[in-house]
Amino acid sequence: MSDLLERLRGRGWRLTSQRRVVAQVLDGDHVHLTADEVHALAARRLPEISRATVYNTLGELVSLGEVIEVSTAGRAMRYDPNARHPHQHLVCSGCGTVRDVHPNGDPLAVLPAAERFGFTVSDVEVTYRGLCPSCG
C-alpha cells in the first residue's frame, strides 16, 4: 500500500491531506475497518476531516479497485485494502470480526453456464459465517 499514493497520482488524483490520511489509515494487509472507524482513525491525524470526505474517498478507492467492500449482514460495511490478492472472508456472527481466508479452487468456476441466466458474471463474494474462538 506504500505506493498507493503513487498509483492514485498516476490516475489524476488531486493529493489532498484528507486523501493521504485515509490511505494511511487503510495501510496494512488484514485491516477490515468500517467507515466510521476509518473516520475516527483519520481524525487522530487530521481532526477536522469530515465523515462525508471519508465516505467519498472510500467510494473512490472502491471504484478504482484499490479497496474491496465487505458486507457483514446488517452491520456496517467494512473496507478491505487487500484487493491485490484474491481471498474470501470469514465473519464472526457474534462480534463481527472479519478474517481473510483462502478456499480451494476458483469459486467462479463452479457456476455452470446454464445457471447464469444470461448474466455477465464478473465477481463472486464468498462469506463464511460462524463463531470465533472468543464468542464460541
Added chain:
Amino acid sequence: MSDLLERLRGRGWRLTSQRRVVAQVLDGDHVHLTADEVHALAARRLPEISRATVYNTLGELVSLGEVIEVSTAGRAMRYDPNARHPHQHLVCSGCGTVRDVHPNGDPLAVLPAAERFGFTVSDVEVTYRGLCPSCG
C-alpha cells in the same frame, strides 16, 4: 409453502391474521422481497398491518429456518422463502434483481481446516455479481 402455516402451528405459533398474510406474501419459490416490499404487499390484504409486525414476523421466520436473509450489499435485506433447498444467489449490480443459482460442489467443503482460525463455521453465503441481460 402451502403447509408453512401447519408447520408454524405445530411449533406453537399463534395464528394471527397478520402472520397469515406475511406467510401468503412470501409464498413462492423464487421470491426475494425486501421487508418494505413484504409490508406493501401485505398491506394490500390487511391495510392496517404495521411495519414492526412485518419485521417481527420475518425475524421469527428466519430464526425458525423457514426463510433465509439475503444481504445485497448496501441495499436492504431481502427475504427468501426457498429455505428448504440449498442454493446461492446471483445479484444484478445494476437493478438489484436476485436469482437462485446452484453451483457445483459444497462451498463449505473447500475451506481447509487450517483456514478456519478456530471458528465454528456454520454457514456459507455465496453471492455472484454481474449484470443481468436487461442491464448489461
Added chain:
DNA sequence: TCTTGACTTGGACTCTGTCCATCGTAGGAT
C-alpha cells in the same frame, strides 16, 4: 502569483431497522 475547478465541509436528510408502552385478540379453560 493567480486562477480555477476539483475537493472538503457540516448539517440536513433518507433509508433501514429497532424499541417500547399500550392495546387487542387467539385460543385454551370453564
Added chain:
DNA sequence: ATCCTACGATGGACAGAGTCCAAGTCAAGA
C-alpha cells in the same frame, strides 16, 4: 358460548449508516 390472559400487534419515537448539497477551500497547472 363466554371469559381470561399471555402472546402478539400497533405506531411513533429513536438509532445507525450512508447520501446530498450549497458554500467555502485549496492543489497544482499557467
